[in-house]
Amino acid sequence: MNGLQDYLSRLSISRKLVFVMLGVVLGVAFVSCAVLIVSAYLVSRNNFVPANIQAVSRILTEPTVLNTLLSDQDEAKKILQVASEYSQIQAIAIYSSDNRLYASFTHKELPISEEAPSAAEDETQYLKRVITGDDRRITLFIQADPSLPIDFYVGMTIAVIIILVFILLFSSLAAGMIRRFITQPVLHLISIANTVSIEENYGVRAQKFYHDEIGILAQTFNTMLSRIEARDQLLTNARDKAEQASLKAQALAIETHMSNKQLEQEVRNRKQTERQLTRLQSHLNSIVDSMPSALVAVDQELAVAQWNRAATVLTGIDHDRAMGAYLGDVMPFLSDSLEQVQDALDNESAVQLEKLSLILPGGERKMDLMIYPLTDADQHGAVIRLDDISRRLQLEEMMVQTEKMMSVGGLAAGMAHEINNPLGAILQSIQTIQRRMTPELEANQKTARELGVSLDSINAYFRTRDINKFLDNIQSAGVRASQIVSNMLQFSRRDSRILTPTDLDDLIHKTLEIAASDFNLKQGFDFMRICIQQDFETDMPSVPCIPNEIQQVLLNLLKNAAQAISKRKEPDWQGHITIRTRKEGGKALISVEDNGTGMTEDVSRRIFEPFFTTKDIGSGTGLGLSVSYFIITNNHNGALTVSSTLGVGTTFTVMLNLDESFTDSGAALSPDRLI
Template identity: 35%
Template sequence: DLSLLRKQTLSFFVFMFGILVMTLLCTQLLLRRRLRKSVVSPLRSLGTAMRQVNTETRNFKVPALKADEEIANLGRAFQELLERLNTSYRDLDDAHQALARSERRLSRAILASSDGIWEWSFDTGQAYFSPRWYEMLGYADQELPMSFQTWKDLCHPEDFLQVYPQIQDVVNSNGAKSYNSEFRMHTKYGDWRWILGRGDVIERDAAGKPLLLSGTHTDVTERRLAEERLRQSEEKFSQLFRLSPDAIVLLVVGSGRLVDVNESFTNISGYSREEALGRTLMDLSIYRNSGEREEIYRRLEHDGFLRDFEFEALHKDGSTVVSAMTCQTLELDGVPHLLAVLRDITQMKKLREVMIQSEKMRSVGGMAAGIAHEINNPLGIILQASYNLVRRTRPDFPKNNEIAQSIGLDMELMARYMRARKLDLFIADIQEAATRAAGIIRRMLDFSRLAESGRSQCDLGTIIEHSLTLARNDYDLKKFYDFKKMDLRVVVEEGLCKLPCTETEIEQVFLNILRNAAQAMAEVTPPVENPRLEIRAFGVGDRVRIEIEDNGPGMKADISRRIFEPFFTTKPPGQGTGLGLSVSYFIVTKGHGGTMDVESDPGRGTRFIIELPAENQRRE
């Protein structure tokens, strides 16, 4: 029984072991099938999908996985990754397209601007120059090595010393600055071209160290040449503006404010540039006559310009300057301005008047020589006949009495008859008129006889004193104008040199002026209460200036302009020949090479100004 029990027990254990083995085998098969279905197949599908991503990334979807939650989650995560990757690919494509468009636009812009492109790598030291970079210097593409040394060799040595420190400054600025400079580069043809170089550091490492410098070259030679021509033109016109003998004024239209004036403006106005700027011409009281000012504005408003308009300008010291104005409106920075040129024609006007006066004198002189000789003969007969008539009617002449008795004529009765009939006065009038006519003839002959004959070195003070003596003893002045009652002042500069002149002629000039001054002050209504006459003589450069000034009634401008014309007089007929001052003018200007002028205003007196040449200003 024990052996049977052992056999049964062994059989039981064998059976149970077999069942266990079968169970394990079945479990293994089930697990293997389950793993294949839940893990291996999904992973294989996922692997296949991953391999397909390389070619079918866009719009690729991972197939649905029938697997455990972890594997399914892995699939879903991979699908999300693919979707994000697809989105990135699409963004990258858009960026590539935008970059391509930008590159095309940049390329077209560079071609249109004709700029050369350059790059310089700090790591390798290599450089890049675009075809246009070479072309603007006359070289073919890559005809020269692409290196920093090439640029240095072509750059003008003087400019390189200025440009290279600027590049170093940009490199060391950590992106805070950009490089922008103009310099000259040597071309293949041997000339120099002006280049505008611009650039910046476009790459740096993590530490901020520069890696790549890039920029452009622009040929600005024509602009530099134009700027140089403009600079030379501006310098030329600036010099013309400063050195012009004419006054040039630039002012703002509307306000009239002076923007700029040149140095010659001071000569006309007396105001310095600093005094004039910011003020108006009215502030400076330039216009003497308001009517002339209004006429200037009227013409400018109507025509927009003015040419050679003559007007009287007031100097700062109160004197008058005859000016010719030419002006034109123009715009500067959109603001209307007026450019005016003022020319001092005072001396030119005087010279013109001298020439006109000389022509008149020459005409009168030629006419006087002929007329005088024609009139002198009958005038001499008239004078001689009047003198004979007076002599032969005098009762105290024995010859007259003898002849009168022979014919039975009483000389006393005849004398009484002549006085009763005023025949003696008629004869006196004839003699006076003939004498005056003879004086006119003498003055007319003076025009054709003025010369340097009899010229000698004369003391001006002596001439003045002699002229005053003649004036004091002049019959007409003593009889009608009481010359001695006039307040007379004579100031002759000490050490004044002697004048080479004809003394009698200069005395005649002074006497004519003194006579006219005395007559003007006596005949004005009411008469001048305290008549004063002042004579001043002093040296001015290589000339001697004599001023004879009175405090009489003065003259209007239209009279003073004609005062030296032959036969011009303001006196009633029979009281003046109109030759005194014209002869004086001719003596001074033609006979002695001097000048004679007059300044006068109504109610402010008259001043005659005479300048005579002198070889030496002062006595040694």
Template identity: 40%
Template structure:
């Protein structure tokens, strides 16, 4: 702290103390003046209002007598009403001037008594107005009897208000005198304190100034000794140091700088630093940096290259007592080797980062169970567009809830130095909430700021889907084989039943000679037997059994054809017939787990009569149609569609044959519609669907038949599946 600054502080203390004394006196006087004015104002307003009130009420009495003595009634009544308005105004002023509850209570009572006097007078005068002028004087005694007590009561109230006001004034004067005494005491105390502060400030600051002068003397002596020490230290360091003035003239230089300049240090002192450097560009840059330090009063750091060497320069400002930059201290460090090492390190880091970023496997780093780094593959696996969306988030959010605690536990164990499985399977969760199977490998790395967990993640959705699809395919092959075996086993008894039914019908025929001969031999009237069987409905029952048998035979035939191993051969086929046969197979789906019944669905057919035949794999087309019909039937059943209906249409459109299957079920939202053909995606309950039916159907249409398979749907308005097969 400089001496000038300390003197300034002393002046500030004196000024502040004197100001406080003056402000205290001014504030005290002003408060006293305000109190006196307020006290006098209240007394004057109260007294004037009571005087005017008494005067107006006395005038009221004179008006009353004037009316009783035969005066102008209309004029006097008008004057009475004016007095009532004035009385109200007087009391308003009294209320405003009142400053305590006692005075306000007296004013309220006086107001009540005055209104009683005034209202009673108005009643008497109103009655007088009904009498002849010459008879009004007769009411004088009644007036005196009723009005005079009320007038006296009101006047007494006026007197009490004046007495209370005088009392308040005297009390206020006493308060004023006490306040004045306290204010004077406060001014005296503040003045004494201010004088003491001024004296102490003088003593303390003058003492510190003397101490500082003594310290400066000792410092100058110590500085002379430290200069020698500093010179030894500067000469001993392996960096160039200079001390220059704003024009670049060297004031001091260490041994290292002189050695690099190739001259004696004593010869360099007094020369211009800018003349040391070639080419001129280096000299110009360093001169600019010196000018910047002088202008900003801040240190500047920069690098330049000279003769194949890279130097790191720092220019430090040196200030005088006034705070101006008068010198510049220069520190130059040869950082050539460090730069080469840093460049090699950066190139190595770049190669390593490229390797990590472009790695096909998802890599992430985390600390405290929150991501600190993810590569592009990891971002893509979990459905994000930018790695910044994951940085700082909780790693458990990317794991399915049922696996979350297990994974976070493994990460903690790994960070604590425990052993974790080399590679384990879990269920990840993408940004949109979709879950998928993945392999995760967790390891631990220790950095300068502590350990971190590194995880390597691989999405094996496609591998798992392929595996599940292979298993499903094997199941379908097995089911097809079982269906073929069952069809062969059913076909034999069905054939026997149909054959025997035909024999029974022939044995009951009335027009058969053989039947008639047997009946005559037994003494039976064959026409009567025929009539009995007809009336009892036996023939109808036989026809029903025969139709059921033939239907069973068709079902067996369809099962045999469906279960036959699909090959790549495509044959010209009549699509309406294929669709009809598929509907018969679907209608006989007797799985008790299903909640739908094809017999309750109304099928509407719109098949173009000139529809050409199409080359298709019949078995695959039947499989596709069965999947579509079952999905529609189950959707309408679960939704509770009152009149379920499926519209089937087939027509030609350019070089394509179009097949449409539309229902009036619940339909589906846009998100479900977009995913309806994804493998393993299903909206059914567990146990009612694998999510492969429409995926397999889509594959058969688009890959095996080179066609198009789409679906259109609006929630609440059903769904329409469209298949387009090329004629070519």
């Protein structure tokens, strides 16, 4: 295939046109002959063959011929042989009334069935059943050949040969005309083009043979040569001028090259200096941005000249927006301090303002303000430093509050010891009274006889007047008061920070005893009027913890629950506090649930912040839950969470580890963990 394509690509245009024309004509002739043969075959099959079969059938079913056929079987075979010589008939057979073969004749030894077929298989077969004069039923079968006769094919071959001869004659005539009218002008145009391209002779011109497309092409080619010749002359003149200019340019280029080398050296030196300055500036900016203090530099007109990252965090204004702006516009909370900034600029002296209360975008904060005037003689301005000391002041207040609580704890311990003495005397006196009234002691009986009274009558009087019940109540109240004092003493002691296995049920019972004795009508809660429900895990193991700290956390949660319940104003409202313990995997959970007023989502997010409180001024410090959170998370490596719905109630959940590997004996006492 590639060889044929290569051969065709090398042929001239005239030969290519002749080959194309021959191919088209031969293709048309071939298609025409094929269509003619197919049409003749179809006509013969659909028309000639059925007509011939019908003619033979009518002849053989004539009564005289039919009687001859049935009278002599040998004569019947001869008649069938004569009938089969009719054009396009291959086989003839006659079957008797019992459908058995009677006589037949075939060409090419075609097989004939011994029994009469029931129907014709295709259009080339003919089947006819005839009833004779003596009422005998016979079957006539004819097989035809639909193929065309050989004479038709011979005639078609001769016609195709004649057509091909005429095609060759006309093709030769067409090739000569193509060579004269197309090939010769094109070859002449190619010769002129080669002369122009090889010799670069633009003075030659192409001959115009005819007024056709090739003639127009030759005329256009001549016009193009004329224009190229004119432009070549112009280019020659321009080349001469360019050569002269090139000589001058070379001299100028040498001078320029020397100047460029000097400039390149200066540029390299300048870029190196700029890189050093950029690195120095970036280093200084990194230092300024890394400072935790907000640092702002202003010029003499109080326009911002420097703005670090801490200033962006403090004000919410980015560096690009703040640069060049007036200080009072980007830091409106310093409007009252702008006079001090101006005094520092005028007097060239540092100014320090401590514990300023400033209203920032995030709320009120305590800040220290330092103003340093710039000492550069060429540039006047000042540097302002702002330090947020709110956290430090909170820590200081927490430390003071912690010391107060420690003092109160010591005072409570001393008072508990003092209360224990009269409680012991009361309990001892109650026991003595009960012993002096019992009839089992002989001394009591003796003293009663001496006084002339009956000890049984006295006891009967005591029973009738419920005096024994009052004595039992006094003893029970004294025991209960003694137990409360004992729990307070245990709570006030500062035990070691080592986590010890503790029975949560017992610890919660003791905490509830302390809480039950606590009521404060001023703050609006009384545990005696609240229904406290207990739901403890049955197989809860001992939990490693610091008992008195967990007791402190639970007391804070119970008091908060009682205060939330006391704020409900519905009539006949019954407050409920449910305290539960559960074991989940390696964790022990303690939940304190109340049906108080609940909290909003904003309050729930800030509930563990130090000094955050929703109580009235003087009713709370805002440290109870923050200290509780610190005890659980820092001292016990646990978690304290809250879930609350406004108007429904609140649930605090304490999660403690059951793994005893966590101890906090030393770390909990470090200064940075006392918050």
